[in-house]
Amino acid sequence: ACCSYRLRNALHPLWQSPLSIPGGSRQSPINIQWRDSVYDPFLKPLKISYDPTTCLHIWNNGYSFLVEFDDSTDRSIIVGGPLENQYRLKQFHFHWGAINEWGSEHTVDSKFYPAELHLVHWNAVVYPTFEEAVMEGNGLAVIGVFLKLGAHHEGLQTLVDALPAVKHKDTVIEFDVFDPSCLIPSCPDYWTYAGSLTTPPLTESVTWIIKKKPIEVDENQLEAFRMLLFTSDGEEEKRMVDNFRPLQPLMNRTVRSSFQ
Ligand SMILES: NS(=O)(=O)c1cc(F)cc(F)c1
Numbered sequence: 047a048c049c050s051y052r053l054r055n056a057l058h059p060l061w062q063s064p065l066s067i068p069g070g071s072r073q074s075p076i077n078i079q080w081r082d083s084v085y086d087p088f089l090k091p092l093k094i095s096y097d098p099t100t101c102l103h104i105w106n107n108g109y110s111f112l113v114e115f116d117d118s119t120d121r122s123i124i125v126g127g128p129l130e131n132q133y134r135l136k137q138f139h140f141h142w143g144a145i146n147e148w149g150s151e152h153t154v155d156s157k158f159y160p161a162e163l164h165l166v167h168w169n170a171v172v173y174p175t176f177e178e179a180v181m182e183g184n185g186l187a188v189i190g191v192f193l194k195l196g197a198h199h200e201g202l203q204t205l206v207d208a209l210p211a212v213k214h215k216d217t218v219i220e221f222d223v224f225d226p227s228c229l230i231p232s233c234p235d236y237w238t239y240a241g242s243l244t245t246p247p248l249t250e251s252v253t254w255i256i257k258k259k260p261i262e263v264d265e266n267q268l269e270a271f272r273m274l275l276f277t278s279d280g281e282e283e284k285r286m287v288d289n290f291r292p293l294q295p296l297m298n299r300t301v302r303s304s305f306q
Pocket residue numbers: 164166188242243244245246247248
């Protein structure tokens with residue numbers, strides 16, 4: 047199975063294979079096999095405290111759209127869970143498919159969701175900058191939330207309404223009050239494992255915290271993601287879809303669960 051991953055990575059147009067990541071032994075995303083995850087009673091509840099006024103703007107970076115936050119102070123942080131320090135919110139973004147059959151980066155028992163939210167935090171207690179934290183094993187903490195097709199999501203809609211303004215690569219729109227905790231399920235259950243960024247530089251610096259419960263969004267909201275473009279204004283239009291990395295080998299890792 048491992049070599050087929052390498053082949054798949056090598057063939058996939060967007061990503062280097064683990065062969066080119068020195069000692070690539072903790073790459074992301076992975077399939078989470080529910081029955082192989084190990085309940086860890088010492089895992090704490092994850093504590094999330096976001097200040098909605100730290101929200102800055104939405105940016106189409108040509109791969110996804112990022113909602114970026116002012117991370118110059120500890121106003122929006124997470125602490126607890128598997129984390130030894132508190133981590134500062136820097137941005138959140140999504141990965142999605144061209145159709146509802148796939149789109150998430152992680153899978154659960156080999157099931158894909160139509161989309162996946164990543165809330166990216168960095169260890170400002172230990173490292174002076176995000177760029178340095180990206181290079182360190184305990185530098186980042188990313189909360190992953192699965193999106194499933196269902197009811198309209200009120201909180202997401204304020205974000206969806208702004209997307210036409212960032213249709214093209216390298217466009218930005220001011221977005222100055224948003225509380226991303228409305229996108230996180232109230233159920234406290236999560237899986238956690240040691241992994242990597244899923245886009246270049248693919249550094250092995252991420253403590254992943256994957257929420258067990260998905261949030262529900264409706265078809266129109268998913269379609270709004272698919273109207274974004276990878277391409278800049280004036281270039282031949284390429285729809286921004288299927289911006290997820292192929293699954294990576296688990297290698298010598300255990301996925302822990304916060305629940306039995
Ligand atoms: N997709 S991801 O959450 O692993 C991620 C986060 C980040 F801050 C930078 C990246 F390039 C990729």
